[in-house]
Amino acid sequence: MIRNILFWMLVFINYVFQIFGQVSQVSYELPAEWFRAGNSSQDYEMGLDYTIFYGKAPSGFIKSRANFSEYGFGILMQEFFPKDYLGKQVRLTCTMKYNNVLGWTGILIQVYSINGMYDDMRNRKITGTSGWKEINSIVNVPEDTTVLAFGILLSGEGTVWLDECSFELMEDAFFPFSIVNPNDGNSGLPTYPTNLSF
Numbered sequence: 001m002i003r004n005i006l007f008w009m010l011v012f013i014n015y016v017f018q019i020f021g022q023v024s025q026v027s028y029e030l031p032a033e034w035f036r037a038g039n040s041s042q043d044y045e046m047g048l049d050y051t052i053f054y055g056k057a058p059s060g061f062i063k064s065r066a067n068f069s070e071y072g073f074g075i076l077m078q079e080f081f082p083k084d085y086l087g088k089q090v091r092l093t094c095t096m097k098y099n100n101v102l103g104w105t106g107i108l109i110q111v112y113s114i115n116g117m118y119d120d121m122r123n124r125k126i127t128g129t130s131g132w133k134e135i136n137s138i139v140n141v142p143e144d145t146t147v148l149a150f151g152i153l154l155s156g157e158g159t160v161w162l163d164e165c166s167f168e169l170m171e172d173a174f175f176p177f178s179i180v181n182p183n184d185g186n187s188g189l190p191t192y193p194t195n196l197s198f
């Protein structure tokens with residue numbers, strides 16, 4: 001009897017270690033140009049996952065820590081000078097998978113220009129659980145754009161994986177439905193100097 005119980009305990013422990021081993025196949029070293037951002041980035045784990053990916057390993061992921069603050073967010077992102085997209089309209093498509101998102105998630109794109117656009121999908125928030133699926137966002141990139149930032153945002157509890165992002169030029173330009181803050185290319189900055197005498 002005791003032998004039996006011991007046997008099944010060993011089987012169980014082995015099983016737990018197998019699962020744990022799989023879950024822990026992550027790396028916190030990001031590939032070149034990707035960085036952690038967001039106003040509560042310290043509340044989220046962000047890195048690469050070698051067990052869950054679309055196509056070939058790895059994928060990028062964001063996972064809320066146990067102590068996340070409710071309205072903050074983390075972003076796994078990168079920025080570039082969109083030399084080839086100036087004066088054009090582009091579509092960003094990424095493949096996403098998400099698990100138990102009780103806050104919200106979405107892909108984010110920000111065009112730094114006086115007529116830039118910012119879209120983090122907060123007007124069409126993604127929540128819940130889903131297998132891999134394509135998500136996209138379309139923005140105009142004015143001639144005077146200096147930076148194009150994009151990535152994945154998670155606010156609140158959940159885990160999100162991101163893989164296979166691509167940009168394509170839109171042939172027939174139209175104004176996207178996804179404009180959240182038009183003319184907000186420097187989102188978050190005051191429009192006047194502040195606290196000049198401390």
Ligand SMILES: *[C@@H]1O[C@H](CO)[C@@H](O)[C@H](O)[C@H]1NC(C)=O
Pocket residue numbers: 042043065067068069
């Ligand atoms: C949550 O924990 C991380 C370390 O695990 C810490 O850096 C962060 O400041 C904590 N956040 C809050 C809101 O306490």
Ligand SMILES: *[C@@H]1O[C@H](CO)[C@@H](O)[C@H](O)[C@H]1NC(C)=O
Pocket residue numbers: 039040069071072073
């Ligand atoms: C982060 O920004 C959101 C608004 O987008 C705000 O509600 C929240 O309080 C901010 N969190 C922190 C820690 O600044």
